[in-house]
Amino acid sequence: MTHPLNSSAQQGQVLVLGIVCVAVLLLLFNRAFWLGDISAARMRQNSATDTAVYSAGLVQARLLNMLALLNRAYVAHHVASAHLATTASWGHFSLTQAQNVSRRNPPASLIGLMFGPAHAKAYVSSVKALNLGESLALQTQLQRAADVHAEFSNQIFSRVQENLQQHFLSLAEKNAELVLRRNYPELTTTSTLLLRLQQQPQSVLTTTAARAFVADWVRASARHYAFLQPRHYTAKNRWVVSARCPSLRHQLRRRGETQLDDSVGWHSGDTLSFHALRSNRWIGCYYREYAMGYAWVPGKPGQLPQGVFVEDPPENFSKQDFWRWVNEVAGWNLLGEDANPLASSYGYKLAQPLRSALLQPAVVLEPEVSRVQLRVQVEQLAMDPILRTSSAAAVSYVAPAKTRHRPNLFMPYWQPALVPWDTTSKGAP
Numbered sequence: 001m002t003h004p005l006n007s008s009a010q011q012g013q014v015l016v017l018g019i020v021c022v023a024v025l026l027l028l029f030n031r032a033f034w035l036g037d038i039s040a041a042r043m044r045q046n047s048a049t050d051t052a053v054y055s056a057g058l059v060q061a062r063l064l065n066m067l068a069l070l071n072r073a074y075v076a077h078h079v080a081s082a083h084l085a086t087t088a089s090w091g092h093f094s095l096t097q098a099q100n101v102s103r104r105n106p107p108a109s110l111i112g113l114m115f116g117p118a119h120a121k122a123y124v125s126s127v128k129a130l131n132l133g134e135s136l137a138l139q140t141q142l143q144r145a146a147d148v149h150a151e152f153s154n155q156i157f158s159r160v161q162e163n164l165q166q167h168f169l170s171l172a173e174k175n176a177e178l179v180l181r182r183n184y185p186e187l188t189t190t191s192t193l194l195l196r197l198q199q200q201p202q203s204v205l206t207t208t209a210a211r212a213f214v215a216d217w218v219r220a221s222a223r224h225y226a227f228l229q230p231r232h233y234t235a236k237n238r239w240v241v242s243a244r245c246p247s248l249r250h251q252l253r254r255r256g257e258t259q260l261d262d263s264v265g266w267h268s269g270d271t272l273s274f275h276a277l278r279s280n281r282w283i284g285c286y287y288r289e290y291a292m293g294y295a296w297v298p299g300k301p302g303q304l305p306q307g308v309f310v311e312d313p314p315e316n317f318s319k320q321d322f323w324r325w326v327n328e329v330a331g332w333n334l335l336g337e338d339a340n341p342l343a344s345s346y347g348y349k350l351a352q353p354l355r356s357a358l359l360q361p362a363v364v365l366e367p368e369v370s371r372v373q374l375r376v377q378v379e380q381l382a383m384d385p386i387l388r389t390s391s392a393a394a395v396s397y398v399a400p401a402k403t404r405h406r407p408n409l410f411m412p413y414w415q416p417a418l419v420p421w422d423t424t425s426k427g428a429p
Helices: 013-103 108-115 117-133 136-166 168-183 210-222 322-330 341-349
Strands: 193-200 205-208 233-236 251-261 265-280 284-297 362-365 371-380 387-397 414-418
Touching: 013 117, 013 136, 013 168, 013 210, 013 251, 013 265, 013 284, 013 362, 013 371, 013 387, 013 414, 108 117, 108 251, 108 265, 136 168, 136 362, 168 193, 168 371, 205 210, 210 251, 210 362, 265 341, 284 322, 284 341
Parallel strands: none
Antiparallel strands: 193 371, 205 362, 233 251, 251 265, 265 284, 371 387, 387 414
């Protein structure tokens, strides 16, 4: 039995298929848009992570360069302190020399006769320094300048480098977090972004002993200045003085030196003496010393000068022969040719202490550390799924062309750069 064709019963069947296709297309479009949002978010997060880790490296590079400049400034203050001590010593030395010229003890004519007109002229020219003893303003300025240099070297330097060493990693981490937040101003809650910072090697900085490397470094730097070099000179008269000692002569001895004491700081001393060769039947030949100029500038009151001296020398020898006093009280060698013991004694008695820069420990790189690696990992918890990105930077020592020296904290040549994270590296380039 056959039924007639009912065309109205076939209507609407394509609509179901169309709805299914539209639903699939909408799902595909939604998935495409979702992937696009995820890709854009990942690109944004990658850029923010790169910026954060580079900023952290930049902070550490600046800290290392600041430590290098701080170390150089520390040496500069030490050299300046040495110059001030030498200047004070020369000034007081010139003043005492001028006073002896005015007292004619010894007379300038005798110095010129024995050792030539140039020495006599230099001796007499010290009279110009008499005004130094009356100028309190100059002494005050010198003391104030010494206090400024000592303040930096003895207090500020240690506090600053200790602070930089203590916050070397934390400052980099805080800066990375700040940069990351500014890349996401719309995120008001801090829990939606997590940042982790890794540093390799973990220990970058260490402290050296003040009386070892730092002392050698400061002394080596001071040797570049002629004003701080030893001031030793001996002029000898050509006349034969005594048949008992025909090889000995009258001497004019200039002695002066600026030195760094490991515990006290810089000190400077200057002396000038005429050593008249004499002889008698009791002790034979000996040198009678006439102190012409003297100064002693210690780093602190009570510091003793080096060499032979006595703490309370007599003002003159009108009541006792010089050689008897030396044998009974002083005890130094009357034929010694190395120093001016009587002038040194007068200098110690009239000591002019000047505050000095002291040796302090310095922050340097750990052994075998030549660069610092940083790795930043960022997680954005607000995304579904959670986005995780990472980036790395290295802080390296980039010396100028044609220079060969190891990475150090004395030259400010540290620079950051984005690099692949090296899990095997321990700071080596």
